Amino acid sequence: MVDFESVTKQYPDGTVAVDKLNLTIEKGKIVVLIGPSGCGKTTTLKMVNRLEEPSRGVIRMGGQNILKMNPVDLRRNIGYVIQDTGLMPHLTVTENIATVPNLLRWKKERVKARVEELLHMAGLDPKLYRYRLPAQMSGGQRQRIGVLRALAAEPEVVLMDEPFGALDPITRDRLQGELKEIQNTLQRTIIFVTHDIDEALKLGDQIVLMRDGRVEQIGSPEDLQQNPANAFVESFIGEDRLAQITPEAGIDALVEDAPLILKASSGPEKALERMERVGRETAQVVGEDGLWKGMVWLNDIKNAERYGKPIASTYRTKRKLRIEDARIREAATLLAASSEPIPVVDASGRLRGIVTDAGFARMTIARLTRGRHQKESA
Ligand SMILES: Nc1ncnc2c1ncn2[C@@H]1O[C@H](COP(=O)(O)OP(=O)(O)OP(=O)(O)O)[C@@H](O)[C@H]1O
Numbered sequence: 001m002v003d004f005e006s007v008t009k010q011y012p013d014g015t016v017a018v019d020k021l022n023l024t025i026e027k028g029k030i031v032v033l034i035g036p037s038g039c040g041k042t043t044t045l046k047m048v049n050r051l052e053e054p055s056r057g058v059i060r061m062g063g064q065n066i067l068k069m070n071p072v073d074l075r076r077n078i079g080y081v082i083q084d085t086g087l088m089p090h091l092t093v094t095e096n097i098a099t100v101p102n103l104l105r106w107k108k109e110r111v112k113a114r115v116e117e118l119l120h121m122a123g124l125d126p127k128l129y130r131y132r133l134p135a136q137m138s139g140g141q142r143q144r145i146g147v148l149r150a151l152a153a154e155p156e157v158v159l160m161d162e163p164f165g166a167l168d169p170i171t172r173d174r175l176q177g178e179l180k181e182i183q184n185t186l187q188r189t190i191i192f193v194t195h196d197i198d199e200a201l202k203l204g205d206q207i208v209l210m211r212d213g214r215v216e217q218i219g220s221p222e223d224l225q226q227n228p229a230n231a232f233v234e235s236f237i238g239e240d241r242l243a244q245i246t247p248e249a250g251i252d253a254l255v256e257d258a259p260l261i262l263k264a265s266s267g268p269e270k271a272l273e274r275m276e277r278v279g280r281e282t283a284q285v286v287g288e289d290g291l292w293k294g295m296v297w298l299n300d301i302k303n304a305e306r307y308g309k310p311i312a313s314t315y316r317t318k319r320k321l322r323i324e325d326a327r328i329r330e331a332a333t334l335l336a337a338s339s340e341p342i343p344v345v346d347a348s349g350r351l352r353g354i355v356t357d358a359g360f361a362r363m364t365i366a367r368l369t370r371g372r373h374q375k376e377s378a
């Protein structure tokens, strides 16, 4: 729907805000631009509706170079929401929402019906809110009106620049939920800017993590969490993921690589030798097919060797977690019962790693010290 081809934006003072950006935004998706302050998110958005123009490169919308389009027509097809809503203080809710439909000279009845429809969609009773002025509403309500105004003329593309940035966390959470619902029905193409990773992970079909005007990684929320492209992505995602760690959260953040993996085909002697060499009491065994067979204990293998039995006779398979559905609470319960590592497998039976009490402790410490750091710097 929107394509950036090697787009660079250099401001007159020499600042390179966006540096050879390549990005394809698919129709009907929410694409979140995220990154540290000054990384070029707002500049990227503004180039889409030509509030700024690229210094080099091409931006296409629906295949057409936007510089060749009439800017007024272009903007009518693009909704824009900004942090402080940009509502006109002297215009009523209806007049604000109807800004673009009025410009497009929609018939009065059509405008009225559209405004009512949108207010209903946002859970605002038209009878109550239709004639209010922005000053007569709460911040969350004003922000809803800002979103509705952007959607009013059914634009193909909606640009949102930290639309919920100024709201309290509860209102913010609610509006995020509403936006997702609206998007499920309307299927617009939304480019959403935030610097809140929780918001990005919650809303984005695709996340574009930027730094210094460049893209560090593009991918689904899962891609960025599970396969961060580099240390910057990892720390950006990681730090904020700590805030999400609750008993009901998934165990992804806890899973570490298993330090010792044995092949199912190795005999007890070889297994013993390796375990003793690396000083491990336990190991994970994986078959030729890549599937997890079980966890083994040093003492069990010593016995197996003594009695000439295969290591398969010592597999422990009961105590494990499945990465797709295990909660942190379960991991904690298992570790409370025994401090031995917990194998983690996926739905296809492959070993994904282990959860250990040491890892759990590290995460808790990171989280607690991070909280302290935030308080100190506040
Ligand atoms: N009109 C301008 N003239 C010169 N430099 C500018 C201008 N607007 C933005 N910049 C610079 O371009 C860079 C990118 O700015 P931009 O506003 O796109 O960042 P951002 O990612 O939206 O940041 P934030 O999260 O703080 O909103 C910054 O270094 C900024 O100072």
Ligand SMILES: [Mg+2]
Binding pocket: 041, 042, 043
């Ligand atoms: Mg910005």
